Amino acid sequence: FIMPKCAFFFWLAIKNRLLTKDRMRLFEMQVDPRCVLCNGGLESSHHLFSNCSFFAALRAESPVQFNADWDLCRTGAFFIGNTSRIKKRIGGLFIAVAIYHTWKERNFRIHNVGKHNSPSRVLLRVKEMVRERLFSCNSFKRMAANHPGIIPLLY
DSSP: OOOHHHHHHHHHHHTTOSOOHHHHHHTTOOOOOBOTTTSSSBOOHHIIIIIOHHHHHHHHTOSSOBOSOHHHHHTTOOBOSOOOHHHHHHHHHHHHHHHHHHHHHHHHHHHSTTOOOOHHHHHHHHHHHHHHHHHTOHHHHHHHHHOGGGGGGGO
16 A cells, blocks of 8 residues: 555565764764754654654544554554554555654754644645555545545545
8 A cells, every 4th residue: 555655665664764963973974963853852863753752743643543662563563453454555565654754853953943844734644645555545435445444544
């Protein structure tokens, strides 16, 4: 289900290869180490996807509950509890799209000082992108026909 651009950023995040400020400092770049999304921590992949209040707002709206500890997610333990195959696929898509849009917003704020989108506005984009992808996918349409209770999760 995952779109290539989202899958790429998801893969970079899992491999800890996003050029976060902690990594920039390793390359001796002079940057303010604070997270531009929450101003509450030092920016790293772990902070962005575990502790950042911006991403936490997106994670809280996921149709499938996933782990708040990014280190566990990086090992493949994304979901909390027993999760069906279709919910795992929807959840995986949601996580990938949320990471993509979080990274996009982070870069927008760095390159457009003083401008930002709220987590609720970014969440609308995430949910819209997830729905568009799923409703354009024939395999999802077949799954939804067999599991009609899945559709409300997307809204």
